[in-house]
Amino acid sequence: MTHPRAPYACDPARSRGRAFAQPESAMRTAFQRDRDRIIHSSAFRRLKEKTQVFVAHEGDAYRTRLTHSLEVAQIARTLARALAVDEDLAEAAALAHDLGHPPFGHSGEDALQDAMARFGGFDHNAQTLRVITKLEHRYPQFEGLNLSWETLEGVVKHNGPLMAKGDGPEVLPWGFSAYERWRELELHTHAGVEAQIAALSDDIAYNNHDIDDGLRSGILTLDQLMDLPLAGPVFRSVRKRFPDISEDILIHEAVRELIGLMVADVLAETRRRLAESGADNPEAVRALDQPVVAFSESMTEQLAAVRRFLYANLYLHYKVKRMKEKGKRVVRELFTAFLGDPQLLPTPWQASCDGASGQATARTVCDYIAGMTDRYAVEEHRKLFSVDGWR
Template sequence: MAVDSGRERAPYALHPRESRGRRYPETESPARNVFRRDCDRIIHSAAFRRLKHKTQVFVVHEGDHYRTRLTHTLEVTQIARSLSRALGLDEDLAEALALAHDLGHPPFGHAGERALDEQLRPFGGFDHNAQSLRVVTELERRYAAFDGLNLTYETIEGLLKHNGPLTSPDGAPVERYAHGIPAPMATIADQYAIPLGTYGSAEAQAAAVADDIAYDAHDIDDGLRAELFTIDDLKTVPLLGDILAEIAQRHGNLDPPRQAHELVRRLITRMVEDVVSASNARLIETAPATPHAVRDVGKLLVGFSPAMQEADREIKGFLFPRMYRHERVMQVMLEATQVVSDLFVLLSREPSRMPEEWREGLETEAKTARRVGDFIAGMTDNFALTEHARFFDSTPDLR
């Protein structure tokens, strides 16, 4: 099936002229619509630039060819735009959501997140999705009239619901937040009057599934490059085995790098085509007449078919033990966790070691802990290691 290269705007697509606006009123640009302006603000933010030196799976100095948070974000953005174009959605809004979805990730990827969550557990914990929202609503301090980036309601809502509704329709937290919705998310939802029990816009759903597609594809590519597994190992995974058989039939014995690239690009194409086909079928069945109707349907509309959902689970099931829990990766992440924990304990005890602008308003233990968490979450891998080496006698090499 060929994906449509472009179609007219669908009735359920969000339109920039119908945006609910920004928390702080501004004179809008005559040259850019509100969603395009959100994209540009995100791209020009300090948090976005720092993604260049933040871990995806492999710490940044393990090699120049592995994905970082920035390259992952760009790949998600490309896929989100492709899906939105094929489904008649607003591409700029989908791009804004893809660009901002990982701004809250701390150094060293999920290892850094686990370390901060453990240290901040007495004060509400740490969640990178909640932190992304704090970055764009509070922590970026560049504008004269407000903190944050003052993004549109629709972008804030999409970031809040990147993983779907936060509660059931009756208000009970979903399984992901069974121990409670992170306080920043609840606060922001209240500030923007965002209902927690509904799905996000079709554009938000497109950005979320684009994240899944990018993860599967680039982690296979990086895992092969790191020699954590081989092409032959991937033949045991149903969808990947089918694609590799197609490649062998069409091209014979390709060298491993070409074989890997051909596998990744075909996997992305297969998944994008599946999302477009399955989403179109759901949209035709439910026939939402407006963007607001998408939220009221009560189920995911833009996403994989059941068969591709199963294939996605199989791929992640393969990658989890072979890559994310590989002994080599785990050793590096264990050491990275210690770096983050060491920094948190030291700076909480001696906040005077932080830059002056980070030492304001530390009246309570809770405020100090959260400020230290914010400071560390904004660090790149390299800066975290440099700071650790400045304060401690022994800093791991992380290789």
């Protein structure tokens, strides 16, 4: 069934197009093709063994970047449908938002930021743009995935403008300024409604699923949650209504209800902001001085308390920190080894370093490491530094 399109929705029939012109599909809109290209990319498949909070090989029950991205996309489609905007564009932005993350989550990113500090730096959002515009090699006519302007905009600006009007490229992370067409992405404006939906869907997914994974790991306990704003009342309500259910079902039901509360809050606040703004087309949304997709003030305050709790009790827990430190060490030592001798790189990557400057070589090493899964990074580290099994 075809749903009416809101006037502020992005319309694939009016897309600003692709960097490399291609014939339109008879079966799919521009945004559907973008979504499919993202799903079929190598970078997307590698998310299956990249850390969300717990290192991917620690257990099959925990989220990885891939399962997280799928959950974000599911929430994004729900919000987009309710707001009568383009579901496919919201889904594409959601599926692509983590493609630039290195192995070992934020600890891997911290290690690459330190290693690349004198070579232009590292930023996972900028790396995502680099992946989809350059590093994916799947098509004979162009590098990257040749996504539509609206999807590129959504990937780059889903968290808001990257610069103020009049700023130059010096304020941008290297990966954005290195993109030859960065000015066309209008980095001083907000993104469209669909990309803003993807950003809030990310917040909803990771807050709830980190609670879920933290409980299932045993690092968090139900008793710890009972006095926590937002989460506590929901867990207490579920326990009261279903006193005889198992802990596993209690966790699932409470997390499900928490997601529903947050989605309902975003819908109510977004509808209020859209009505007050008077925005009646995508350009009017982009020109506003604040996002239209948002949590209410009350929900924002409660979520801040939840995040503080998760940082103190999950992200900084010694078991998680130990794995994070191991991940940092693996990334740091791989970078040092490959930069010191690029001939240690696999043959296709060596070619990019032949005759290259120190900065270009460092960027190649960074691209190689950022694309690794947790498991592959550990295996590469073992091959370079372990003597186990030598005869």
